[in-house]
Amino acid sequence: xxxxxxxxxxxxxxxxxxxxxxxxxxxxxxxxxxxxxxxxxxxxxxxxxxxxxxxxxxxxxxxxxxxxxxxxxxxxxxxxxxxxxxxxxxxxxxxxxxxxxxxxxxxxxxxxxxxxxxxxxxxxxxxxxxxxxxxxxxxxxxxxxxxxxxxxxxxxxxxxxxxxxxxxxxxxxxxxxxxxxxxxxxxxxxxxxxxxxxxxxxxxxxxxxxxxxxxxxxxxxxxxxxxxxxxxxxxxxxxxxxxxxxxxxxxxxxxxxxxxxxxxxxxxxxxxxxxxxxxxxxxxxxxxxxxx
Numbered sequence: 001x002x003x004x005x006x007x008x009x010x011x012x013x014x015x016x017x018x019x020x021x022x023x024x025x026x027x028x029x030x031x032x033x034x035x036x037x038x039x040x041x042x043x044x045x046x047x048x049x050x051x052x053x054x055x056x057x058x059x060x061x062x063x064x065x066x067x068x069x070x071x072x073x074x075x076x077x078x079x080x081x082x083x084x085x086x087x088x089x090x091x092x093x094x095x096x097x098x099x100x101x102x103x104x105x106x107x108x109x110x111x112x113x114x115x116x117x118x119x120x121x122x123x124x125x126x127x128x129x130x131x132x133x134x135x136x137x138x139x140x141x142x143x144x145x146x147x148x149x150x151x152x153x154x155x156x157x158x159x160x161x162x163x164x165x166x167x168x169x170x171x172x173x174x175x176x177x178x179x180x181x182x183x184x185x186x187x188x189x190x191x192x193x194x195x196x197x198x199x200x201x202x203x204x205x206x207x208x209x210x211x212x213x214x215x216x217x218x219x220x221x222x223x224x225x226x227x228x229x230x231x232x233x234x235x236x237x238x239x240x241x242x243x244x245x246x247x248x249x250x251x252x253x254x255x256x257x258x259x260x261x262x263x264x265x266x267x268x269x270x271x272x273x274x275x276x277x278x279x280x281x282x283x284x285x286x287x288x289x290x291x292x
Contacts, residue, residue: 005195015198052258052259053085061092063224064137067221067289074094075138083113085140087112099125127157135162138169139158139161139167141171146175146201148201148202156216165291167289168291173285174283176194177230177281219292222289223289224289225287226277226285227258229251238250
């Protein structure tokens with residue numbers, strides 16, 4: 001037991017006292033209402049940040065094309081946030097759709113995608129997709145699995161709407177990672193700063209992410225990392241947890257460094273992120289590629 005989290009039999013950590021489905025629905029309804037009523041989405045991203053979003057989508061699209069042997073089809077983004085992935089795949093001539101609690105992010109950053117957006121409770125919307133026997137060739141699940149009460153149930157729902165040759169691109173924060181645990185042991189940080197209930201109910205690192213995916217019927221393919229910004233915790237001049245004032249600079253450096261490899265051959269880029277994520281379990285986020 002660490003604070004209010006406990007270790008699941010599959011190796012990931014989860015909040016000990018999880019909210020009910022109704023409580024969680026109310027929480028996100030209020031949260032999205034507050035975001036829509038405030039200016040939380042009303043800002044402009046830098047050129048580097050927009051390049052970062054696009055590089056991420058190009059990377060995932062390249063992986064999907066290698067597996068599916070085609071660069072066309074249908075695309076579903078589950079809780080797309082601001083809609084950058086949705087916009088990218090629409091630009092690539094995919095038939096796109098997004099399920100989200102709120103339209104605020106898409107309205108602010110990618111309003112041209114509003115017609116492809118369906119809002120409401122995610123699980124109810126997924127149930128409608130299953131009952132309608134809809135299937136999709138690429139499904140994005142970007143930083144969503146950690147938010148739900150039962151992550152295995154969500155994966156099983158997505159299995160039912162994935163086409164036979166489809167690909168799920170599943171990204172989660174890399175929490176309780178070897179970098180974070182060693183940073184605590186060496187006293188670079190003094191607490192598990194990544195625990196953030198009720199927003200995050202489950203916490204995955206390399207091994208537990210593999211285990212939870214293998215409990216489903218999916219074929220577990222590649223595992224990719226990204227730039228391990230937690231490396232910055234090991235230097236007092238860049239430790240953004242102990243010194244909040246360096247957080248913006250740490251973020252900007254992370255964006256610039258992650259964009260740097262995009263100028264190289266895509267296979268080399270994928271090998272880099274595979275070595276970090278699938279090899280040594282490093283990266284602020286981990287992305288698991290799943291197929292039927």
